Amino acid sequence: MRRRDLLRLAALFPAAAWLPRLGHAAEAGTTSALPRPGDDEAYWAEVRRQFLITDGIFMNTGTWGALPVPVLEALEAHMRAFETVFHQTPFDVHALRAQLAALVGAPPETLAFTRNTTEGMNVVARGLDLRPGDEILLTTQEHVGGRCCWELVAARHGLVLTQFPPPVPAPSEDALFEAWTSHVGPKTRVLSIQHVFFSTGAIQPVRRLSAWARERGIITVVDGAHPPGMLALDIQSLGCDFYASSPHKWLLAPKGSGFLYISPEWLDRLWPLIASGGWDDLALKGDRFDHVGTRNDSLLVGFQAAVGFHNAIGSDRVERRCRGLATRLDAGLRAQPGVRVVSPAAPELRSAMVSFEVDGRTGTEMQQRLWAMGPVRVRHVGEDNLDYTRLSTHIYNTPDEVDRVVGMVGEIARTG
Numbered sequence: 001m002r003r004r005d006l007l008r009l010a011a012l013f014p015a016a017a018w019l020p021r022l023g024h025a026a027e028a029g030t031t032s033a034l035p036r037p038g039d040d041e042a043y044w045a046e047v048r049r050q051f052l053i054t055d056g057i058f059m060n061t062g063t064w065g066a067l068p069v070p071v072l073e074a075l076e077a078h079m080r081a082f083e084t085v086f087h088q089t090p091f092d093v094h095a096l097r098a099q100l101a102a103l104v105g106a107p108p109e110t111l112a113f114t115r116n117t118t119e120g121m122n123v124v125a126r127g128l129d130l131r132p133g134d135e136i137l138l139t140t141q142e143h144v145g146g147r148c149c150w151e152l153v154a155a156r157h158g159l160v161l162t163q164f165p166p167p168v169p170a171p172s173e174d175a176l177f178e179a180w181t182s183h184v185g186p187k188t189r190v191l192s193i194q195h196v197f198f199s200t201g202a203i204q205p206v207r208r209l210s211a212w213a214r215e216r217g218i219i220t221v222v223d224g225a226h227p228p229g230m231l232a233l234d235i236q237s238l239g240c241d242f243y244a245s246s247p248h249k250w251l252l253a254p255k256g257s258g259f260l261y262i263s264p265e266w267l268d269r270l271w272p273l274i275a276s277g278g279w280d281d282l283a284l285k286g287d288r289f290d291h292v293g294t295r296n297d298s299l300l301v302g303f304q305a306a307v308g309f310h311n312a313i314g315s316d317r318v319e320r321r322c323r324g325l326a327t328r329l330d331a332g333l334r335a336q337p338g339v340r341v342v343s344p345a346a347p348e349l350r351s352a353m354v355s356f357e358v359d360g361r362t363g364t365e366m367q368q369r370l371w372a373m374g375p376v377r378v379r380h381v382g383e384d385n386l387d388y389t390r391l392s393t394h395i396y397n398t399p400d401e402v403d404r405v406v407g408m409v410g411e412i413a414r415t416g
């Protein structure tokens with residue numbers, strides 16, 4: 001690693017013990033990978049320079065994010081040092097837990113590290129004591145990562161899985177709320193709710209639903225794959241019982257970074273999915289759920305660097321940028337003849353993912369055409385008989401990219 005790169009890392013993560021020593025300590029902290037936060041295009045252009053994305057327009061953060069270079073370098077530096085065997089520094093997982101807790105609005109002891117949302121959802125589904133006949137309620141637009149865990153426990157323990165179609169495009173928060181509550185029956189024990197739909201990007205009223213469910217003794221499990229790193233988040237104030245996430249998406253952490261929030265009243269009652277030393281030591285709190293054997297600490301180092309990178313910009317600023325670009329995209333797409341946006345029109349329900357259909361074109365065709373024209377990397381949402389094209393806008397995207405993609409979609413819609 002070059003000295004200049006080391007200085008950049010040291011400036012972002014001054015307390016990181018795993019960084020190779022700097023020869024000239026006085027220089028540490030005098031350079032920064034990012035300029036002072038701002039909101040103008042010059043600032044965002046500098047942010048964009050922190051990424052390796054060069055050959056096209058990347059609009060699929062909803063699947064996974066691109067690592068900022070300082071995050072990649074932190075991960076790589078730790079991995080290299082570790083493999084020298086004699087320069088291994090133990091990673092302070094509790095420091096990361098505290099930093100993540102501050103970022104997502106949860107007490108540190110309520111967090112467990114996982115690989116991703118899929119794992120977190122499985123920890124919950126398989127760790128609850130549900131009985132034959134208990135009903136799990138979810139929509140017909142769940143991601144497999146949040147749905148299959150319920151299918152498994154339903155098949156194994158005789159539970160009932162009820163799926164209902166959500167309103168699309170979601171007209172209002174009330175409509176989303178009522179879609180849930182009108183399907184709850186006497187046997188409903190769990191609501192499994194995506195905070196942000198993977199299919200349309202619609203934001204669900206998790207706080208309201210959690211309060212409603214709590215009054216009726218119903219458990220709320222939130223598939224929160226998308227919000228961290230996209231929306232400013234305060235998990236505990238949502239009032240849900242569990243919240244599983246994938247910071248490898250919008251928080252731009254390494255693939256394999258996940259977390260699970262377990263609300264205080266469940267910390268002693270949920271069964272861990274994987275048992276190792278301390279599995280029954282309740283004093284460990286959330287830590288009890290991530291004693292999973294040897295793991296790759298370099299990924300956690302990268303995760304910590306991603307939290308540092310995000311904080312250097314600021315959650316509110318990130319959210320404004322991501323959603324601001326999505327608003328521009330949404331408006332551009334709605335103005336194209338033959339294009340039907342399936343994401344909500346109401347700004348408060350719209351996240352940083354916009355999905356649409358084009359008359360006479362399949363989603364697969366759209367994906368192929370945009371790849372050929374851009375290349376633009378998009379997500380085809382083909383699950384459950386849907387046929388949407390989904391575009392994600394993150395801090396490395398630009399207004400110009402948004403406009404170019406709108407132009408391409410318009411051209412495909414016009415000419416085929």
Ligand SMILES: Cc1ncc(COP(=O)(O)O)c(C=O)c1O
Binds near residue numbers: 117
């Ligand atoms: C809503 C939702 N839930 C769960 C997942 C699964 O995420 P992971 O593969 O990180 O477990 C995704 C992935 O895109 C998703 O969009």
